Amino acid sequence: MTTNTSPAGFWSYTHRDDEIEEGRIRRLAIKIANEFEGVTADEFDVFIDKKDIRWGDEWRKRIDSALAGSTFFMPVITPRFLKSEECRREILTFVGHAKSLGLEELLLPILYFDVPQLQEQNPSDEVVALVAERQYVDWTKLRLEREDSPDYRKEVNRLAVRLVEIIEQTAEIEPPPVLLPDSADTDDEPGVLELMADAEIALPGWALVMESFNATVREIGERVTQANEEASLSDARGGGFAGRLRLTHELAEDLADPVERMSQLGNEYSAAIVSIDPGLLGIFRMVEAEGVTADGVEQVSSFFHVIREAGEQNRLMVEGLQEFAASLEGPSNLSRSMRPIIKKMRAALQHFMDGKAVWDEWERRINEVSERLSLPHGE
Structure with a gap:
């Protein structure tokens, strides 16, 4: 039977990659x-x-508080991994908890198929950025070796030894103080209620970002609808394929500015949510460990309610974005001029899809803590 202190490794990969x-x-x-x-x-x-x-x-048992230097997350990075919503959710969830405990070394990515984005200076994809900042293991050449070859076996040994070294290095690490972006500097370590007050200031204006993003999506949708209407008129006049191709090129040019705006908003959103994730998880852990005094129940419950409500707004927006993403399939096949535009739009949408994974984890921890401490839902 597995205990929470025994060394363990959680492998995250796509089954199709393993089949290949x-x-x-x-x-x-x-x-x-x-x-x-x-x-x-x-x-x-x-x-x-x-x-x-x-x-x-075991994932749920260990992810909250029992990482403690002995639980590794080992994502097998491939192009298909980066397209998997489940795999992206797992790595984002683990990284938030690991950073909140000062145990980033427990993320040990294995690069299995080449991923060109890892060579970018400042990857806009937050998952690629998380992998790039780690000392990932490059298996792209070893995967071509026989499994019983000396080179392959030596690298298996080297990786196992590296796990041992990381466990030894992290054995004495204490969780760092809870830090939040833009929180007030103080010589005294703040208590949980002060941290919550800081968090309310540090929490970015996601509602405003989401509103701006939705407005941009509507603007793009209106321009696409207008282009479709013009295409129908062109067909009626006998414009044929040449007419549609001209309108598609014009649409690509027309969408350049709003799609760039969409991309910037997505980057801003993901950067903010990844930045504050470890701090919030630290607050939840402190509440769970220290409990809540009678005077603090209302503030804690209210704070949890704010996060739940924001998470629900995010969820509803993501559902709409998923429908919008599905509608992009047709235009992406119209002409080469539309393909980079559609690619950029999908990348921007992915930031918000990833954000949902973080919000879901916050809600899970809030529900666990509230249940254990018998906290009411704040209003």
Whole structure:
């Protein structure tokens, strides 16, 4: 039976990548776990199959407070991984908790297929940025080697030894003080109520960002509708394919400015939410550990309610954005001039899809803490 202090590794990968590799990704996880046990004589519990109930149960147990230097998250990075909503959600969730505990080293990405975005100076994709800032393991060439080759086995050993070293390095790390962007500087470590007050100031104006983003989406939708109407008129006049192609080029030029605005808003949104995530998770952990005095119940409940309400707004907006993203499939096939525009729009939409994962994790922790401390829902 797995305990919360035993070393463990959670593998995150797409099943299609493993199918393409004929099971080599899963076998790599097992080989590393076996090598770890051979080196240390301690079992390394590896969680591979997310369909297995143990994966989800242990993930929830460990992600909140039992990372404590012994729980690794090992995402297998590929182009398909970056397109997977589930994989993106897992890495964002883990990173927030790990940073709040000062244990970023426990994120150990394995680059399996080449991802060109990792070479960008300042990746706009927040998941790519998180991987790029870590010392990821490059397996792009080793995946072409035989699994029983000396080079392959040496690298398996090296990775297992690296896990041992990280565990030793992080064993004595204490959780850092809870930090929030733009919070007031003070020589005294603030209490949980002061942190909540700081958080209300530090929480960016997401409602305003979402409103601006929605307005931009509506503007783009109106321009696309107008272009479709003009295309119908062109067809009626016998303009044919040449007429449609001309209108598509004009539409691409017409959308350049609002799509750029859309991209900037998405970047602003994701940067803010990733920045404040560790601080909020730290606050939730403090509330859970310290409890709430009678005088603080109202403030804590109200603070939790604000976050729940903002999360619900985000959820509703994401549902609308998903419908909008689906509507982009047609225009992306019209001409080459539209493809970079559609690609940029999808990237901007992804920021908000990722944000939903963070909001969902905040709500999960709020619900857990509220239930354990018997807190009412704030109004």
